[in-house]
Amino acid sequence: MLKLTNTxxxxxxxxxxxxxxxxxxxxxxxxxxxxAHIGNxxxxxxxxxxxxxxxxxxxxxxxxxxxxxxxxxIRNAAEKGVDIREYTAPFTAAFFEDSALLxxxxxxxxxxxxxxxxxxxxxxxxxxxxxxxxxxxxxVYFRIASFPTYGRLSRLDRRELKVGARIDSxxxxxxxxxxFVLWKGPKDDTEKRWDAPFGTGRPGWHLECSAxxxxxxxxxLDIHCGAVDLIFPHHENEIAQSEGVTSKPFARFWLHAxxxxxxxxxxxxxxxxxxxxxxxxxxxxxxxxxxxxLLSTQYRKQLNFTAASMQAAQASLDRIxxxxxxxxxxxxxxxxxxxxxDILSKAQSEFEAGLDDDINTAQxxxxxxxxxxxxxxxxxxxxxxxxxxxxxxxxxxxxxxxxAIIPAEEVExxxxxxxxxxxxxxxxxxNRDFAASDKLRQELLDRGVxxxxxxxxxxxxxx
Ligand SMILES: [Zn+2]
Numbered sequence: 001m002l003k004l005t006n007t008x009x010x011x012x013x014x015x016x017x018x019x020x021x022x023x024x025x026x027x028x029x030x031x032x033x034x035x036a037h038i039g040n041x042x043x044x045x046x047x048x049x050x051x052x053x054x055x056x057x058x059x060x061x062x063x064x065x066x067x068x069x070x071x072x073x074i075r076n077a078a079e080k081g082v083d084i085r086e087y088t089a090p091f092t093a094a095f096f097e098d099s100a101l102l103x104x105x106x107x108x109x110x111x112x113x114x115x116x117x118x119x120x121x122x123x124x125x126x127x128x129x130x131x132x133x134x135x136x137x138x139x140v141y142f143r144i145a146s147f148p149t150y151g152r153l154s155r156l157d158r159r160e161l162k163v164g165a166r167i168d169s170x171x172x173x174x175x176x177x178x179x180f181v182l183w184k185g186p187k188d189d190t191e192k193r194w195d196a197p198f199g200t201g202r203p204g205w206h207l208e209c210s211a212x213x214x215x216x217x218x219x220x221l222d223i224h225c226g227a228v229d230l231i232f233p234h235h236e237n238e239i240a241q242s243e244g245v246t247s248k249p250f251a252r253f254w255l256h257a258x259x260x261x262x263x264x265x266x267x268x269x270x271x272x273x274x275x276x277x278x279x280x281x282x283x284x285x286x287x288x289x290x291x292x293x294l295l296s297t298q299y300r301k302q303l304n305f306t307a308a309s310m311q312a313a314q315a316s317l318d319r320i321x322x323x324x325x326x327x328x329x330x331x332x333x334x335x336x337x338x339x340x341x342d343i344l345s346k347a348q349s350e351f352e353a354g355l356d357d358d359i360n361t362a363q364x365x366x367x368x369x370x371x372x373x374x375x376x377x378x379x380x381x382x383x384x385x386x387x388x389x390x391x392x393x394x395x396x397x398x399x400x401x402x403x404a405i406i407p408a409e410e411v412e413x414x415x416x417x418x419x420x421x422x423x424x425x426x427x428x429x430x431n432r433d434f435a436a437s438d439k440l441r442q443e444l445l446d447r448g449v450x451x452x453x454x455x456x457x458x459x460x461x462x463x
Pocket of ligand 1: 027209
């Protein structure tokens with residue numbers, strides 16, 4: 001049974017989709033005014049692991065937005081004198097390139113805020129009609145005094161609320177629980193704007209997510225997730241706007257991924273500890289090692305990113321690869337052993353139990369390494385059989401479907417093309433045609449295949 005810690009209650013609660021069949025999940029996507037940093041990707045990797053785990057149990061409809069309208073985007077696009085689509089397009093493309101390198105699966109529906117303006121206008125009209133919103137100057141604001149549970153998600157004390165005070169910016173601090181802007185009138189002639197019955201302008205950031213989430217997932221989502229720094233004001237405001245319209249709970253479960261620290265400090269450009277995935281690849285780290293590091297700590301704990309933890313992540317991945325190479329190429333006799341089956345079933349159940357326990361990825365990885373240790377011992381003792389190998393490699397394929405840290409070729413036992421080249425090379429060697437055999441070895445190397453001649457024959461692995 002899957003348990004997830006719900007920020008609404010602070011408790012780990014059993015989770016099943018409301019309709020018993022399909023999980024309706026919304027994740028706040030990137031704001032595309034810059035390259036996403038590795039702290040952002042910690043959240044997206046968590047959501048990817050959650051996604052894969054949910055899909056192992058139910059159908060999933062996972063929606064993620066692209067925030068392509070917000071204060072910074074409007075300001076930066078205006079400074080460059082380009083349209084906001086033109087300004088955001090390269091950052092959106094970079095986000096998906098980085099996500100692919102990190103093996104983050106694409107959500108089922110990806111929504112750009114600029115495509116949902118009519119839905120946003122409709123929400124504002126309904127909030128104006130039922131008294132949750134009011135016009136002031138050429139903008140429209142949400143009246144937090146009209147929503148008695150405002151602050152429940154972020155545990156704001158009602159007394160802190162500044163009734164009647166207003167705030168226009170998309171992002172603000174906890175000390176400012178004011179009426180927030182739903183629709184902003186343009187500040188000058190150049191600002192991007194859309195026509196609406198209540199005046200020309202553009203949506204506030206919070207409104208965008210409510211409109212896109214409810215359009216695709218209905219009025220009550222099963223899961224809404226994001227990073228902890230979105231709890232206030234973003235998610236608090238999403239709840240107020242959505243429930244202000246529907247009078248139904250907006251999301252049953254709220255999940256929040258904790259911060260990533262770099263060398264125990266908050267990442268910031270001024271401190272020089274700010275990294276994008278591109279920066280880390282330039283330093284020579286592999287994207288899979290970055291993914292491994294990002295998922296190696298359970299999502300609700302702070303993760304401290306250091307050069308040493310990066311190297312440890314790479315070493316852990318290498319250990320798995322070494323083990324798979326050894327297992328794949330070992331000479332085993334036919335049959336199976338009850339001991340190996342026990343090792344495997346224990347690892348499988350601990351792996352699932354870890355993920356079921358609030359996506360405890362650290363426990364799931366521990367189960368993988370327990371198996372690696374036990375199987376290495378069994379290999380030393382000649383205690384593994386051919387069928388055990390098949391079952392263990394099959395499970396590693398499943399581990400990869402869930403964690404995406406072991407490339408498929410590590411698990412494959414056969415690659416006809418590679419084996420064909422190795423056979424040709426061995427024939428050349430037998431004929432003492434060393435020029436040909438060296439050429440074939442180089443050809444294999446160019447394909448990323450390393451070969452090793454052993455007493456048991458030629459073994460190969462990928463770099
Ligand atoms: Zn959002």
